[in-house]
Amino acid sequence: MVVVxxxxxxxxxxxxxxxxxxxxxxxxxxxxxxxxxxxREAVEACEAADEVVRLGARERLLPGLIDTHxxxxxxxxxxTGLDIPLEKWLFDYTFPLEARYAxxxxxxxxxxxxxxxxxxxxxxxxxxxxxxxxxxxxxxAETCDHFGQRAFIGRVAMDHPEGTPEWxxxxxxxxxxxxxxxxxxxxxxxxxxxxxxxxxxxxxxACSHELLIGLGELAGRTGSLVQTHCSESDWExxxxxxxxxxxxxxMLSEFGxxxxxxxxxxxxxxxxxxxxxxRSAGAGVAHCPLSNSYFANAVFPLRRAQEVGVHVGLGSxxxxxxxxxxxxxxxxxxxxxxxxxxxxxxxxSADSRGVASSRxxxxxxxHAATVGGANMLGVAAGLIEPGRFFDAIVVxxxxxxxxxxxxxxxxxxxxxxxxxxxxxxxADITSVWVAGRRVAGV
Ligand SMILES: [Zn+2]
Numbered sequence: 001m002v003v004v005x006x007x008x009x010x011x012x013x014x015x016x017x018x019x020x021x022x023x024x025x026x027x028x029x030x031x032x033x034x035x036x037x038x039x040r041e042a043v044e045a046c047e048a049a050d051e052v053v054r055l056g057a058r059e060r061l062l063p064g065l066i067d068t069h070x071x072x073x074x075x076x077x078x079x080t081g082l083d084i085p086l087e088k089w090l091f092d093y094t095f096p097l098e099a100r101y102a103x104x105x106x107x108x109x110x111x112x113x114x115x116x117x118x119x120x121x122x123x124x125x126x127x128x129x130x131x132x133x134x135x136x137x138x139x140x141a142e143t144c145d146h147f148g149q150r151a152f153i154g155r156v157a158m159d160h161p162e163g164t165p166e167w168x169x170x171x172x173x174x175x176x177x178x179x180x181x182x183x184x185x186x187x188x189x190x191x192x193x194x195x196x197x198x199x200x201x202x203x204x205x206a207c208s209h210e211l212l213i214g215l216g217e218l219a220g221r222t223g224s225l226v227q228t229h230c231s232e233s234d235w236e237x238x239x240x241x242x243x244x245x246x247x248x249x250x251m252l253s254e255f256g257x258x259x260x261x262x263x264x265x266x267x268x269x270x271x272x273x274x275x276x277x278x279r280s281a282g283a284g285v286a287h288c289p290l291s292n293s294y295f296a297n298a299v300f301p302l303r304r305a306q307e308v309g310v311h312v313g314l315g316s317x318x319x320x321x322x323x324x325x326x327x328x329x330x331x332x333x334x335x336x337x338x339x340x341x342x343x344x345x346x347x348x349s350a351d352s353r354g355v356a357s358s359r360x361x362x363x364x365x366x367h368a369a370t371v372g373g374a375n376m377l378g379v380a381a382g383l384i385e386p387g388r389f390f391d392a393i394v395v396x397x398x399x400x401x402x403x404x405x406x407x408x409x410x411x412x413x414x415x416x417x418x419x420x421x422x423x424x425x426x427a428d429i430t431s432v433w434v435a436g437r438r439v440a441g442v
Pocket of ligand 1: 069071229265317320
């Protein structure tokens with residue numbers, strides 16, 4: 001396949017690159033070449049291709065979005081339940097809903113609605129928490145494979161008698177470790193090219209010491225990636241300090257869970273020492289700006305993390321974050337960074353109200369939503385360049401009612417990029433590919 005048109009992507013968190021009128025040559029799901037469209041090589045590639053997609057004048061090709069933190073079983077409560085703090089939200093709303101996934105038919109019905117919806121929003125890769133249930137988790141993996149979404153699927157491990165309800169937990173540490181191990185085997189046995197398991201201790205407050213040790217060993221033994229929540233809120237961060245006298249990231253490191261590719265969700269209360277540890281481990285943070293506004297009690301310092309070289313992806317945190325897609329999260333990442341920089345309480349003096357040099361722009365946010373997440377996960381995606389999977393979306397800047405329009409004589413490519421990231425709705429996303437397979441769009 002060859003896609004001919006203009007590409008927009010962000011090789012670094014400071015740089016938007018626009019490749020005007022190029023031919024993106026895709027072989028076996030991987031970008032083989034990016035050529036000037038008028039070159040002889042490009043013309044020959046088009047002649048030899050089984051399919052040539054020529055973008056319209058106002059269509060742009062961008063890398064697909066990588067949602068690095070999403071709780072799939074919370075999909076039915078998306079948009080609700082945002083009125084109480086995290087520790088109460090879990091017990092009142094979330095654990096009762098997640099417990100229902102003991103019913104695999106219920107689970108399959110949710111997955112079959114959710115995965116195509118997220119693809120239509122341009123989410124080409126998702127890092128999912130499932131529930132504690134092995135069958136529901138395997139169904140989620142199968143559903144992603146069926147619809148063609150690249151995914152990391154984690155059976156949630158949680159056994160702590162105080163941090164979890166007795167009607168929704170692993171029976172004990174051994175049962176939790178065994179179930180996670182079987183879940184890894186079951187997903188790997190599928191032989192999917194795009195779906196992998198990920199070890200998923202919910203977070204330290206929900207896990208016994210023995211479970212955390214066992215899952216660290218399981219990660220070492222299987223080479224599976226790991227995801228968990230880390231220093232999310234005052235309560236969660238404070239709980240770990242009280243239980244262990246050490247910070248969340250330090251304890252995850254001691255458990256063998258802070259590894260290359262580990263996804264730490266939220267991280268709003270991480271300090272500079274934590275960032276250094278995360279960076280040297282090759283782990284990263286799933287920044288969930290909208291969810292954090294409801295539950296984290298603080299703003300994640302995205303700019304500081306990017307500048308010290310920590311991998312940062314963006315996450316929807318469905319359903320702590322009440323929106324499905326990742327483009328809106330780019331907007332929220334910018335918005336909350338402005339609030340962090342300026343501060344929020346007008347009764348404080350302007351010079352002490354905020355945290356200087358905290359603001360990010362839409363380029364930095366889109367970088368996190370694409371190649372930042374890809375680099376954290378070790379997935380060759382996130383940019384339209386040779387050697388990377390063709391995980392990509394087409395946005396049409398003249399398709400609908402989202403307010404996304406290109407004004408001749410006013411807009412240029414930089415402004416169009418900003419408009420796309422801030423305004424594009426699913427109706428404007430006219431094609432979505434994962435590994436060269438068209439998975440959504442017309
Ligand atoms: Zn979460």
